[in-house]
Each structure stands twice: as C-alpha cells, then as structure tokens.
Amino acid sequence: MSGITTGNNTSTVITNIGELMTQDLEHRVLKDAAVVIEGERIAWMGSSADAPSADEKIDAGGRAVLPGWVDSHSHLVFAGDRTAEFEARMAGESYSAGGIAVTTGATRSVSDEELTRLVRERVAEAVSQGTTYLESKTGYGLDVENEARSARIAAAEVDEVTYLGAHLVPAGADAEEYTDLVCGPMLDAVLPHVRWADVFCERGAFTEDQSRRVLTAARNAGLGLRVHGNQLGEGPGVALAVEFAAASVDHVNYLSDKDVAALAETWAGWDPATGAGTKGTVATCLPACDLSTRQPLAPGRELIDAGVQIALAANCNPGTSYTSSMAFCVTTAVLQMHLSVHEAVRAATYGGALALGRESGNDVDGERAVGSLAVGHRADLHMLKAPSATHLAYRPGIPLTHSVWRAGVRVV
Ligand SMILES: N=CN[C@@H](CCC(=O)O)C(=O)O
Ligand SMILES: [Zn+2]
Incomplete structure (x- = not known):
C-alpha cells in the first residue's frame, strides 16, 4: 500500500x-x-x-x-460512481452486469495520475478502518491498454492484484473474440503486474465455456485463480472453481447442495488445527454487496457447518458495494448470517489470508503471515x-x- x-x-x-x-x-x-x-x-x-x-x-x-482486516476482494481501480443505478435498484430494479460498462467508460476517460489518486484515496479509507492487507482487481479497462494500466496502477498501491479482463464483454465486441483477447494479448500485457486471475462467470457476463478458457489460459501463465460465481443465480461458477482448484470462489449467494458438498470436499485433506495438508477453495462472502444488490445473503453459516473455510470481504466497487468497511461486513455476518463474533472476525482476517495464500509465513515472496x-x-x-x-x-x-x-x- x-x-x-x-x-x-x-x-x-x-x-x-x-x-x-x-x-x-x-x-x-x-x-x-x-x-x-x-x-x-x-x-x-x-x-x-x-x-x-x-x-x-x-x-x-x-x-x-x-x-488487521484482510480484504481479499475489491475493485478499486475505477473512476466515477453509479448513484443513479443504485437509486433505481432501491426503487425495485435488479442488478445486472451491464452497469460495469458505465464505469469502464468513466475509468478510461481519466488520466493515470487521476486514477492513481482515486485508488490511493480508497486504500487510505480502508486503512483508516483497520484494513492492513488488500487485494484489488482490474476489470474496468476491458481493452489491452486500459487493463494493463489498471494492473500497473493497482500493483503500486495494493498488496495483491487480480486480473479481471473477463469482467464484461465490452459493448459491440464479439464474446468469443473478446475471450480470445482476454486469454492472449491482454493477459500478456497484465502479467508483469498481477498474481491472480478472476472471471465473472454469470449470466450477462461470461459463460461456462468462456470462463473455462480464461481460467485455463491464466493457469498456464502461472497465475493463481479466483472466480466470481453464483452471485445472481445458481450456475457453474462454484463447480468450475472447484474443478480448477481456485483459491477462492466469491459471492456464492445461490448454492445447490452439490455446490456446498463440492466446496466441503476440497477441504477434506486440510487440517484446520495445524494448517497442514492440501488447501481447498475458500468461499468468500460479500455481505455489503448482498445488501446493496438485494440478493439473499450468502449462506456463510451453512458453509462453515459443512466444513468449508470462508472469508468475508468488502468488495468495494461503484456498482454493487460502494464501501470498504470490513467492520460493516463483520457486523452483518453476525447479525444476519448467524456467525459468531469469533467466526466473523476470523473470516475477515485469517479467512482473507487463506483466500490469498498469505496465511503461512512460507509464501513465495518470503513475506510474513498476515491475518x-x-x-x-x-x-x-x-x-x-x-x-x-x-x-x-x-x-x-x-x-x-x-x-x-x-x-x-x-x-x-
Ligand atoms: N459481480 C461482478 N463484479 C462486481 C461488480 C461490478 C460492477 O457492477 O461494477 C462485484 O463483484 O460485485
Ligand atoms: Zn467482484
């Protein structure tokens, strides 16, 4: 930071x-x-x-x-806001992925200096509320130049950067051709700045096949994997995350029994008492986003009871969750998701570190454990x-x- x-x-x-x-x-x-x-x-x-x-x-x-809070999911590299969309939602409209295009337009239109200033301001806001380790995604550039710029700016300001070229197919682009770009020249351009790749696998964003292509290309490039999955309805996001042994699947609002069982199975070879064994896929719950989009809260209680390691993250972004308050997420997790205070704080600290592979002191960069x-x-x-x-x-x-x-x- x-x-x-x-x-x-x-x-x-x-x-x-x-x-x-x-x-x-x-x-x-x-x-x-x-x-x-x-x-x-x-x-x-x-x-x-x-x-x-x-x-x-x-x-x-x-x-x-x-x-300190470990906020493992945010989208801080953006300009503009989406107040009108939020007002419409509060009046009964549903959230859809299309709003991402509004932020993409605003983000492309500002200078590097202005975008850096905006990210820095958001990081400072998070730190002032107790966040000490922070991830941010790209995903409001959506062309090679602007995704690379977002990744470069994020890398200078936050602890972990995730490539999210697969956030939305830009207006007028062919989805398959855009997926080729995400898996090819765009990936090459962001690679020096990022440690993770993510895909918004959801109706209105990327299909299962397109998501699989993105995850395969990112894995072949040596990136760790994350998935935005099951936010707006049941779908293939969680299953894909499990198939690719992603570090985290995020949102997880609509889960079938099979999804919960598949996530739990990924943790069967890991010992929570020692942290030894093979880690599974963390389910990252985003309660501020769930409230702001009027989606059912992610079933954090059910996931914990099934043996899944969960994280809580703020998901700060201008569309679905314009807050960096991890405390708000912890409060909501206790009051509304039926986590104990200890479980909620754990998910917002140790859980975030698990989701980012920073819970151990023996990580690749030799940094000390966080969370x-x-x-x-x-x-x-x-x-x-x-x-x-x-x-x-x-x-x-x-x-x-x-x-x-x-x-x-x-x-x-
Ligand atoms: N769901 C996908 N991405 C963001 C929202 C992006 C936007 O609407 O600007 C999220 O995590 O909620
Ligand atoms: Zn997100």
Whole structure:
C-alpha cells in the first residue's frame, strides 16, 4: 500500500490489552494481554504482567486488539460512481452486469495520475478502518491498454492484484473474440503486474465455456485463480472453481447442495488445527454487496457447518458495494448470517489470508503471515475503541477503529 514505510527496527510493547483475539491456529483469545512488535514482526505475545520492556511502551487501556482486516476482494481501480443505478435498484430494479460498462467508460476517460489518486484515496479509507492487507482487481479497462494500466496502477498501491479482463464483454465486441483477447494479448500485457486471475462467470457476463478458457489460459501463465460465481443465480461458477482448484470462489449467494458438498470436499485433506495438508477453495462472502444488490445473503453459516473455510470481504466497487468497511461486513455476518463474533472476525482476517495464500509465513515472496497474530507473523494489528470484538456487532455502525499497525508501523 502506498505511503506506508515498512521495516523499522525499533521495538514496541503494547500492554493492558483487554482482549487479544489472535485468530491463530489455536484460536486463542487472551485476556489482560501484551504484544511486542519488533521491526515488522510480532516478537512476543503473552500476559500483560509478564511483558518484556521495549523502546516504546503503549498502554491499550483495556481495549481489544485483533489482526488487521484482510480484504481479499475489491475493485478499486475505477473512476466515477453509479448513484443513479443504485437509486433505481432501491426503487425495485435488479442488478445486472451491464452497469460495469458505465464505469469502464468513466475509468478510461481519466488520466493515470487521476486514477492513481482515486485508488490511493480508497486504500487510505480502508486503512483508516483497520484494513492492513488488500487485494484489488482490474476489470474496468476491458481493452489491452486500459487493463494493463489498471494492473500497473493497482500493483503500486495494493498488496495483491487480480486480473479481471473477463469482467464484461465490452459493448459491440464479439464474446468469443473478446475471450480470445482476454486469454492472449491482454493477459500478456497484465502479467508483469498481477498474481491472480478472476472471471465473472454469470449470466450477462461470461459463460461456462468462456470462463473455462480464461481460467485455463491464466493457469498456464502461472497465475493463481479466483472466480466470481453464483452471485445472481445458481450456475457453474462454484463447480468450475472447484474443478480448477481456485483459491477462492466469491459471492456464492445461490448454492445447490452439490455446490456446498463440492466446496466441503476440497477441504477434506486440510487440517484446520495445524494448517497442514492440501488447501481447498475458500468461499468468500460479500455481505455489503448482498445488501446493496438485494440478493439473499450468502449462506456463510451453512458453509462453515459443512466444513468449508470462508472469508468475508468488502468488495468495494461503484456498482454493487460502494464501501470498504470490513467492520460493516463483520457486523452483518453476525447479525444476519448467524456467525459468531469469533467466526466473523476470523473470516475477515485469517479467512482473507487463506483466500490469498498469505496465511503461512512460507509464501513465495518470503513475506510474513498476515491475518492472524502469532510470534513471527507480520505485525498487522487493529486496536478497537472497545473492550472486546463483540462490540463490532453489539454497536453496529459505530466507528470502532482506535489505532492500526501495518507491518509494525503505526498507520492510524
Ligand atoms: N459481480 C461482478 N463484479 C462486481 C461488480 C461490478 C460492477 O457492477 O461494477 C462485484 O463483484 O460485485
Ligand atoms: Zn467482484
């Protein structure tokens, strides 16, 4: 993320933490706790009474501390907004993929500098609410030049970039020819900037066959895979994500019993107590989007009960979910999706890290684990203006972020 320096060498001890929700593999919730940050990593965690000294000492005053949010699904590279479409929807219109074209027009019309400024502003908004690790997709360029530009700008501003040339077939284009472009020259142009590829597999967007072509080309290019699936109705998105061993399938509003079973099966060889074994496909639920599009909330409770690992993400974009508030998603997941506070916070931290392959310290770039608090993990901390994480649901709508550390640096 821009404007944040990582890797200082000083140490900080935060004492008198009322509740430290670690979201580590043991699901520890420590009372009267302390954390020591050294450089960009967590160096020590334990009882406040036993805390070692450090260069800087901060008294949390009994407040709760949790991992920074890991927002694994957003579309931040855009210009303009879609207020009129939102108003029409609130008056009874249904959401359809076609609105993406409006944002594509607005996005193409602004300069690189303006687009960068807009993305930076959105990243800052997310960080100010406790987000410390952020993914963004492309997908409002939809030609080679503008998709490459979106990928380049995103790569400079966020932690993870996903290529979403397969977001909508642009007006006037032939769907098969456009899919060829997405799988060929457009993919080549974005490749230096992205780690993931995604496809909007939905009626009005890309068919099963077209989606399969996109996923195959992206996999052959060495990208990790994600799928927008089952947002507007039952369809092939989840099955495709499972077939391609995608890291995540996102939206998942309309699931058949077969879809839930197939997702659960992907996790059968993974041990949640140790994180060992073969990871499956995370189901990423986007409750702010579900409310804004008046879709049924994704069945997060059912998925967890079936053994599926889920993530919660804000899906910030101008069409379906114009918010970067992970706290709002957690609140909704508890109040409306029947997750416990611990489960909802886990899905918005550890779950997002799982969906992005950043839950382990042994990742390809050698970065430290994000989304959970343990010695050696990246010091991404979110202190609340509250004594426990329960207040996120108990006090809906109240801005509860007190302070935020990202990679050991205090950013809020
Ligand atoms: N569903 C597809 N893509 C976005 C919305 C895009 C738009 O309408 O601008 C989403 O994740 O909700
Ligand atoms: Zn999306």
